[in-house]
Amino acid sequence: MPVPDHLLMGLEQGQRWRAEGRYRGRYAPSPTGVLHLGNLQTALLSWLQARQAGGLWLLRIDDLDTPRNRPGAVEAIQADLRWLGLDWDGEPMLQSSRRGLYSSWLSWLRRSALLFPCRCSRRELAGLARYPGTCREGSGGWGWRDRRLPSWRLRVPSDDPDRSGDVVVRRADGFIAYQLATVIDELVLGISDVVRGEDLREALPAQRSLYRALQQPPPRFHHGPLRCDAAGRKLSKREASAGLNSLREQGLDAAAVIGLLASDLGSVPSGTRLSAQELLEHLTQKGIHVSHS
Known part of the structure; x- marks a missing residue:
């Protein structure tokens, strides 16, 4: 988009x-x-x-x-x-x-289907060089679950030259990353x-x-x-x-x-x-x- x-x-x-x-x-x-x-x-x-x-x-x-x-x-x-x-x-x-500016860009990224919700904890990802894509194809939803909201991650293409993994753009506590x-x-x-x-x-x-x-x-x-x-x-x-x-x-x-x-x-x-x-x-x-x- x-x-x-x-x-x-x-x-x-x-x-x-x-x-x-x-x-x-x-x-x-x-x-x-x-x-x-x-x-x-x-x-x-x-x-x-x-x-x-x-x-x-x-x-x-x-x-x-x-x-x-x-x-x-x-x-x-x-x-x-x-x-x-x-x-x-x-x-x-x-x-x-x-x-407000950050939130506007965040909304566009989400409407463009470039984001996905991630419910992985820091403990689960500790020691990993980059995000392994655990929640990328899941259906965890964007709302509350077990009294927690998900973080929002950018869906980075697998052929991305920097091999960054999927980047957090909004934290689970609601703060812009x-x-x-x-x-x-x-x-x-x-x-x-x-x-x-x-x-x-x-x-x-x-x-x-x-x-x-x-x-x-x-x-x-x-x-x-x-x-x-x-x-x-x-x-x-x-x-x-x-x-x-x-x-x-x-x-x-x-x-x-x-x-x-x-x-x-x-x-x-x-x-x-x-x-x-x-x-x-x-x-x-x-x-x-x-x-x-």
Whole structure:
């Protein structure tokens, strides 16, 4: 089924921005806690690449998962970015303000018979690289059963080049899934390039399958290195000690933190102090090192 005009109209501005060829990047944290150094490293890389390209850098707050959101986190995210000198263009955008848009695309996908209800639990699917199609041909229905609603999955063709399996687009608790909301936002905002952590590379197959289902081209994806703790584990927002407050308590100012992040990325010698703008000028000739997907 062709995408209806009213949905395509919602993409027109994003399509015009992309057609202009100007770099449009974004940083999209979730307000589930303080930004740790891994989050800030990704923000820095994303900001540097956008500014080096002479483009725009947008701030989007991925706040759809309301049970996990923490009071004051949105304001704290903005304060941390400002303190580091990572300025964004325009007003910050909240995904929670776009629920109607996501629901409209979801309705079209369902009317187009591209979705099916899935009643598999996380426990049943634990350890599987991709969804095995358990409920794909079933008749479990879309309504309540055993006091549970089903999740909604995109019916991804077996010959899909990314072999993503059938992607969840609406969770069993009724929340729009991260993958669908992210894909729609990149399109509406005309995002040309996405810079994010290496851990999100695994989201690429699902998102590319969604772009094909929505009949739209994806942006370019870049993945920066993960920042890990002393034991080699990826940093988590649960580790509040990894945030800026801990570094401030140790006497570090913004120039020291930017130098720390940049030296860990191999861009400047250890102990360097510089602002984000000074780092940008330093890297103008060297280029920003992120992997491309």
